[in-house]
Amino acid sequence: MTTQAPPLLRVNRVSKWFGEIVGCRNVSFDLHPGEILGVVGESGSGKTTLLRCLSGKLEPTSGGAEFLSKRHGPVDIFQLGEQDRRRLQREEWGFVHQNPRDGLRMRVSGGANVAEPLMNLGGRHYGQMRQATTDWLERVELDISRVDHKPRNFSGGMQQRIQIARNLIHQPRLVFMDEPTGGLDVSVQARLLDLLRELVRDLQLSAIIVTHDMGVARLMADRLLVMKNGDVVETGLTDQVLDDAQHPYTQLLVSSVLQL
Amino acid sequence: MTKKLDRPMIKVEGLTKRFTLHQHGGARIGVFGGLDLEVKKGECVVLAGASGMGKSTLIRCVYGNYLTSGGSVKILHDGAEVDLAGATPQTILDIRRRTMGYVSQFLRVIPRVSTLQLVMEPLLENGVSAEEAEARARTMLASLKLPEAHWSLPPATFSGGEQQRVNIARSFVREYPILLLDEPTASLDAANRGIVVDLIKAALTKGSAMIGIFHDEAVRAAAATRFFEIESYKTAA
Numbered sequence: 001m002t003t004q005a006p007p008l009l010r011v012n013r014v015s016k017w018f019g020e021i022v023g024c025r026n027v028s029f030d031l032h033p034g035e036i037l038g039v040v041g042e043s044g045s046g047k048t049t050l051l052r053c054l055s056g057k058l059e060p061t062s063g064g065a066e067f068l069s070k071r072h073g074p075v076d077i078f079q080l081g082e083q084d085r086r087r088l089q090r091e092e093w094g095f096v097h098q099n100p101r102d103g104l105r106m107r108v109s110g111g112a113n114v115a116e117p118l119m120n121l122g123g124r125h126y127g128q129m130r131q132a133t134t135d136w137l138e139r140v141e142l143d144i145s146r147v148d149h150k151p152r153n154f155s156g157g158m159q160q161r162i163q164i165a166r167n168l169i170h171q172p173r174l175v176f177m178d179e180p181t182g183g184l185d186v187s188v189q190a191r192l193l194d195l196l197r198e199l200v201r202d203l204q205l206s207a208i209i210v211t212h213d214m215g216v217a218r219l220m221a222d223r224l225l226v227m228k229n230g231d232v233v234e235t236g237l238t239d240q241v242l243d244d245a246q247h248p249y250t251q252l253l254v255s256s257v258l259q260l
Numbered sequence: 261m262t263k264k265l266d267r268p269m270i271k272v273e274g275l276t277k278r279f280t281l282h283q284h285g286g287a288r289i290g291v292f293g294g295l296d297l298e299v300k301k302g303e304c305v306v307l308a309g310a311s312g313m314g315k316s317t318l319i320r321c322v323y324g325n326y327l328t329s330g331g332s333v334k335i336l337h338d339g340a341e342v343d344l345a346g347a348t349p350q351t352i353l354d355i356r357r358r359t360m361g362y363v364s365q366f367l368r369v370i371p372r373v374s375t376l377q378l379v380m381e382p383l384l385e386n387g388v389s390a391e392e393a394e395a396r397a398r399t400m401l402a403s404l405k406l407p408e409a410h411w412s413l414p415p416a417t418f419s420g421g422e423q424q425r426v427n428i429a430r431s432f433v434r435e436y437p438i439l440l441l442d443e444p445t446a447s448l449d450a451a452n453r454g455i456v457v458d459l460i461k462a463a464l465t466k467g468s469a470m471i472g473i474f475h476d477e478a479v480r481a482a483a484a485t486r487f488f489e490i491e492s493y494k495t496a497a
Contacts, residue, residue, distance in 0.1 A: 032350055035350070190372070191372065194372045194373070222349065222353060223349045236327075236349065237324065237325075237349045237352055237353070239325050240324060240325055240326065240327060243320070243325055243326065244279075244320075244325065244326040244327055246280075246327065247282075248282030248283070251281070251282050251283055252282070252283060255283055
């Protein structure tokens with residue numbers, strides 16, 4: 001047996017209720033360093049609610065989530081004070097929104113968007129930050145000559161690349177992604193998925209990716225959680241869940257995919 | 261000493277597999293039941309039996325791609341037997357990365373990744389340096405007679421036979437202790453089938469343990485060290 005590093009995130013019976021309505025119910029799992037977890041299900045299944053809880057954007061009704069922080073050691077993210085939680089989000093996490101407008105500051109240039117996390121973390125050396133920004137724009141395959149353009153002058157796919165660079169430049173250990181390729185054309189989506197796949201492998205990132213697209217799940221995720229009406233109905237290795245689905249709902253999801 | 265050397269690499273005991281199709285009124289399809297099979301180093305066990313008997317299903321159960329409905333599938337990984345039924349996803353992925361390779365009829369193409377990169381990937385994942393990985397990948401692609409002009413291209417537009425050779429190169433370049441082969445020669449011509457048979461024999465000499473399904477009579481005869489008749493384990497449900 002190989003010795004395994006302790007989990008980066010331990011999620012223990014997380015539930016979120018909106019009054020009488022269930023968002024997610026009793027969700028538990030471990031996420032290991034370097035592991036990509038896909039959360040799949042239809043809209044309304046609770047996958048985004050779960051992601052928002054785990055990323056500290058939404059207070060759960062009950063449950064715990066212990067994150068192995070560089071700064072604090074193991075901490076329950078729901079027990080952290082507001083300030084510490086924000087610092088954790090800034091220093092050790094990234095969050096890629098489906099809509100780049102939710103993750104970018106639209107009034108400042110693309111380059112400033114990418115550099116900002118470094119400044120927030122106390123970066124003061126202009127030349128180094130400029131260099132890091134240029135490196136990252138190259139990594140996400142953006143034209144460096146457009147570094148000073150505002151995000152609104154970029155296409156949707158390019159905005160998403162800026163958002164990805166902004167969320168990875170500070171070398172987070174955990175990245176949350178909510179339908180990262182959701183609003184894009186198919187050809188742009190494929191290139192972006194390749195890029196993401198390469199980056200997570202190269203940087204040994206851990207990630208939780210919410211998607212309703214089984215193709216995205218197969219390409220990106222090591223492991224899947226299938227959600228329905230707030231419950232996790234099935235978990236397992238990605239190829240096992242997709243090729244030998246056990247739960248009726250998963251079988252329905254998989255059999256509904258159009259084949260090309 | 262000899263006892264240790266003789267430990268099976270794959271040990272399947274009392275394996276049962278059935279599918280429940282919830283989209284079709286919960287229909288239960290039994291594939292096989294109570295199946296026992298051991299594969300040792302240097303053995304290539306060829307699955308025999310007509311189409312629909314569950315040959316591919318057995319291979320997929322051994323790879324952890326299908327769950328088992330009963331019994332166990334034990335893999336010798338880092339000198340210890342690991343039962344896939346109780347193993348964590350992390351352990352199964354580690355077994356696939358370092359111990360057990362799988363060649364199917366189909367190549368799952370990843371857009372934009374070049375052929376050379378695809379073949380290097382299993383080596384890079386196992387800590388082989390980029391230079392050595394590239395050299396070994398090039399040698400492997402050359403021995404499979406894939407035109408060098410293709411190497412920098414993603415295999416999406418390749419012919420079926422060319423894609424299959426990329427698939428084979430990817431699995432044989434790594435020298436896995438266990439290899440599962442599901443019709444790896446299905447869309448190859450005679451010359452290329454011969455090359456694949458040579459690769460199989462070379463891997464067996466180095467001590468790989470294999471389970472294979474081969475449609476082609478000549479390949480089957482050349483590769484097999486033993487045949488395994490799956491039909492007698494057929495179950496109703």
